[in-house]
Amino acid sequence: MYNLVDNAIKFSYENSVVKIKARKKGDLVEIAVKDSGIGIKAEDQHKLFKPFSQVNSFSSKKFQGTGLGLSLVKQIVSLHGGYVWFRSQQGEGSTFAFAIPIAIKVKILACCH
Secondary structure, eight states, X not given: OHHHHHHHHHTSOTTOOOEEEEEEETTEEEEEEEOOSSOOOGGXXXXXXXXXXXXXXXXXXXXXXXXXXXXXXXXXXXXXXXXXXXXXXXXXXXXXXXXXESXXXXXXXXXXX
């Protein structure tokens, strides 16, 4: 969640609002982070979750980073049994969200003496 909020703030215009929403959907909790920032061009969206990838040279020069944030988000959410999605339009902002199971499934191993 930290990476999504950090990106939303980083790519938003000064004095704009970043909204964070959470809701229960069945056995999942969904978290969405929405900004009204610069948005992402449709032709760059396929790069978003690739490690060490940034969407364009303007962003990578103005907004320093490794290009690992969204890749890590996807991997961590996946390890928790969830999934990530986004909506974005250039000039109108982005929404990045993820859903993870609420209940933790634990395997208990029994041993007989």
